[in-house]
Amino acid sequence: MDSQALRSKQDDAKLHIVLFPWLAFGHMIPYLELAKLVAQRGHHVSFVSTPRNIDRLPKLPPNLTPFISFVKIPLPHVPNLPENAEATTDLPENKVPFLKQAYNLLEEGITGFLDAAAPDWVLHDFTAYWLVPIATKLGIACGFLSIFTASALCFFNPSGQDHRTEPEDFTVAPKWVPFPSRVAFRYFEVVKIFNNAIAGDASGTSDMHRFEACLRGCDLLAVRSCTELEPEWLRLLEQLYQKPVVPVGQLPPILPHGGDDDEDETWLEIKGWLDKQAGGSVVYVAFGSEAKPNQTELTEIALGLEQSELPFFWALKLKRGPCDIEVIQLPEGFEERTKGRGVVCTSWAPQLKILSHPSICGFLSHSGWTSVVEALQLERPLILLTFLADQGLNASFLREKKMGCLIPRNEEDGSFTREAVARSLRLVVVEEGDKFYRDKAKEMRAVFGDRDRQNQYVDTLVSCLKEHRRHVHKAARAN
Ligand SMILES: *[C@@H]1O[C@H](CO)[C@@H](O)[C@H](O)[C@H]1NC(C)=O
Ligand SMILES: *[C@@H]1O[C@H](CO)[C@@H](O)[C@H](O)[C@H]1NC(C)=O
Numbered sequence: 001m002d003s004q005a006l007r008s009k010q011d012d013a014k015l016h017i018v019l020f021p022w023l024a025f026g027h028m029i030p031y032l033e034l035a036k037l038v039a040q041r042g043h044h045v046s047f048v049s050t051p052r053n054i055d056r057l058p059k060l061p062p063n064l065t066p067f068i069s070f071v072k073i074p075l076p077h078v079p080n081l082p083e084n085a086e087a088t089t090d091l092p093e094n095k096v097p098f099l100k101q102a103y104n105l106l107e108e109g110i111t112g113f114l115d116a117a118a119p120d121w122v123l124h125d126f127t128a129y130w131l132v133p134i135a136t137k138l139g140i141a142c143g144f145l146s147i148f149t150a151s152a153l154c155f156f157n158p159s160g161q162d163h164r165t166e167p168e169d170f171t172v173a174p175k176w177v178p179f180p181s182r183v184a185f186r187y188f189e190v191v192k193i194f195n196n197a198i199a200g201d202a203s204g205t206s207d208m209h210r211f212e213a214c215l216r217g218c219d220l221l222a223v224r225s226c227t228e229l230e231p232e233w234l235r236l237l238e239q240l241y242q243k244p245v246v247p248v249g250q251l252p253p254i255l256p257h258g259g260d261d262d263e264d265e266t267w268l269e270i271k272g273w274l275d276k277q278a279g280g281s282v283v284y285v286a287f288g289s290e291a292k293p294n295q296t297e298l299t300e301i302a303l304g305l306e307q308s309e310l311p312f313f314w315a316l317k318l319k320r321g322p323c324d325i326e327v328i329q330l331p332e333g334f335e336e337r338t339k340g341r342g343v344v345c346t347s348w349a350p351q352l353k354i355l356s357h358p359s360i361c362g363f364l365s366h367s368g369w370t371s372v373v374e375a376l377q378l379e380r381p382l383i384l385l386t387f388l389a390d391q392g393l394n395a396s397f398l399r400e401k402k403m404g405c406l407i408p409r410n411e412e413d414g415s416f417t418r419e420a421v422a423r424s425l426r427l428v429v430v431e432e433g434d435k436f437y438r439d440k441a442k443e444m445r446a447v448f449g450d451r452d453r454q455n456q457y458v459d460t461l462v463s464c465l466k467e468h469r470r471h472v473h474k475a476a477r478a479n
Contacts (some may be wrong), residue, residue: 085321155393
């Protein structure tokens with residue numbers, strides 16, 4: 001066989017790729033979107049998680065089931081981790097370090113699986129910082145698949161020797177960013193996470209350390225990002241780490257094309273209400289599967305919505321799992337006073353379907369990237385209010401790119417007022433003088449909703465995985 005024929009034979013070869021996301025739905029869902037896109041190209045994907053998480057994932061389209069295997073590794077028990085808690089959504093925030101501890105103990109299970117399955121690649125999340133040496137030993141190429149934007153990744157220290165020791169140090173762009181940028185935490189955000197994320201949590205390791213170990217150790221860095229959005233940050237990342245950086249696109253979910261599952265009771269009821277509202281009039285409010293406002297925040301958000309006089313649909317999480325004891329309540333009389341104009345839904349709500357509904361005019365969101373992608377793919381302008389501190393980098397990036405309006409807060413303690421909530425909402429969705437955010441959302445649809453571009457990103461990823469697998473194997477043989 002001549003070398004060209006050999007090459008094309010290798011190009012046709014099918015890959016086996018293992019995906020190992022962190023135990024949070026905001027991570028598992030985009031990993032699953034990528035799994036589907038890779039499987040559509042005839043490659044095999046093994047999606048590894050714990051049993052209860054896999055059981056809660058959305059169903060696969062039947063044509064892809066032969067290409068995606070779900071691998072269930074039971075979550076080892078650790079003290080202080082509540083029974084049946086397998087994802088961050090099952091737990092109050094202060095118990096998440098115990099989930100990380102249990103996740104570390106998946107090491108034995110996944111090593112056994114990798115050893116037996118001998119895949120070409122394992123693409124893992126920031127929490128699996130211990131996986132790199134294991135995969136290397138087994139001769140399996142290792143990629144860090146980051147659902148964090150490139151701008152957020154550039155915030156971590158490429159040299160491992162951090163000069164930043166105080167919370168204030170994290171409120172400005174780090175010194176290795178060569179261009180002017182305001183992508184950084186706000187003071188109140190970093191203070192909230194400082195101890196756990198930077199100094200180390202109950203699992204014995206800090207998130208900072210996890211990220212840095214993944215960034216430095218991996219053979220390839222795959223980022224949920226695109227060159228249309230943050231070319232300067234993708235380039236910087238490549239310079240900082242001197243390894244292939246591959247944007248994989250924003251992984252927008254496939255949009256529901258109305259009428260396909262009319263038997264879904266919850267949706268029919270919600271749709272019934274939305275259908276009665278005027279086109280482009282309703283604010284959708286939701287803070288993701290994890291974030292839960294504290295009582296002060298809840299009161300200000302509710303009274304702000306009331307003051308805005310806008311119709312709203314609010315998907316509100318009142319509890320993080322059965323062991324959450326921090327009770328929060330809507331202000332007295334709120335539901336009575338907003339009756340007819342607003343709905344508060346405290347059970348699960350089909351976000352993508354709601355966002356697709358023509359009555360929706362904007363999205364008050366926590367700035368989790370999955371929500372951001374869903375909103376921008378549908379041209380819905382964003383009003384942002386962060387809860388978990390690590391959402392702060394997303395929010396400051398969106399502010400820098402003028403893609404979302406942050407509700408003004410006190411920089412020291414993060415407090416905000418109902419007036420600020422009402423004003424920001426009206427600014428983005430009604431005021432004529434400030435069509436700015438609506439125009440920007442239109443412009444962004446081309447970036448976030450373009451399936452052809454998304455497909456090109458996945459094609460590029462697959463060829464990089466083929467190409468670099470050869471390098472990794474060659475290097476392994478040389479050792
Ligand atoms: C951004 O959004 C993602 C996805 O929701 C979330 O997991 C992450 O914590 C946020 N923050 C950063 C810095 O990317
Ligand atoms: C609730 O969160 C706000 C920041 O949004 C903070 O200022 C306030 O102290 C918190 N309240 C409680 C009771 O934790």
